[in-house]
Amino acid sequence: MIEIKDLHKSFNEEIILNGIDAEFIAGKTNMIIGSSGSGKSVFLKNMLGLFKPDAGEIIYDGERLNEMDEDRQKELREQMGMLFQHSALFDSMTVEENVMFPLRMFTKMRRKERQERANDILERVNLINLNKKKPSEISGGQQKRVALARAVVNRPKFLFCDEPNSGLDPKTATIIDNLIQELTHESNMTTVIISHDMNSVLEIGETIIFLKDGKIAWKGNNKQIFKTDNESVTDFVYSSELFRKVRIAQNKGL
């Protein structure tokens, strides 16, 4: 679990986060949504320790990030998996070598053991038959699955995903969402996902926070988000053509 207490962050007098309180729960896909520039990435970077908050607390399983010494922070980083917009795979390595990489970096496992672990997770994301290919020889959706396999191969307690579906078609995006959710449930990871994609919010938004003007304007889940009257949230939700049509049909009682 990750708890956020009264988090503040500004850049040159510009207030980006203005008192955020949130909880990201273990075993759930926790989403952060909000329009472009609302501070989602700044929030994530504070949680990862890449930005220092001006005030407030970030608490990992009861332990305050700002009170951890360097060794403890290093240990914590080893318990984090990350999946970013661009898969950032190593082009010169095979799929299998890419997935083995974090194990080489962070564990003392022998090569055979690393290979077995990598192949187990590649099987889990249905890519085992591609393990000897290079990233350039596989599709964007397959690359994203490799990146997900690499993010979780070290069995992290915390998984951070920044726009994991960008650039994917809706069907492939749903496959990635479902995999993230299944892995989260299976391993009881605390998963935090930044997303713009309303389909993802609908599919896997087990907890949702909506950022606006440096604050949390709304909290809930994917069932509640379609029932809220909060205008900022409805503007965001129904900026998608598909969801606007759904709302019009609902209003007409169709």
Ligand SMILES: Nc1ncnc2c1ncn2[C@@H]1O[C@H](COP(=O)(O)OP(=O)(O)OP(=O)(O)O)[C@@H](O)[C@H]1O
């Ligand atoms: N290192 C930085 N220095 C100064 N300002 C920054 C820095 N990083 C982000 N900002 C500002 O913080 C604000 C929020 O940016 P952020 O990237 O968190 O938005 P976002 O919600 O993730 O947007 P998007 O959905 O477009 O990725 C922006 O106004 C941005 O210019």
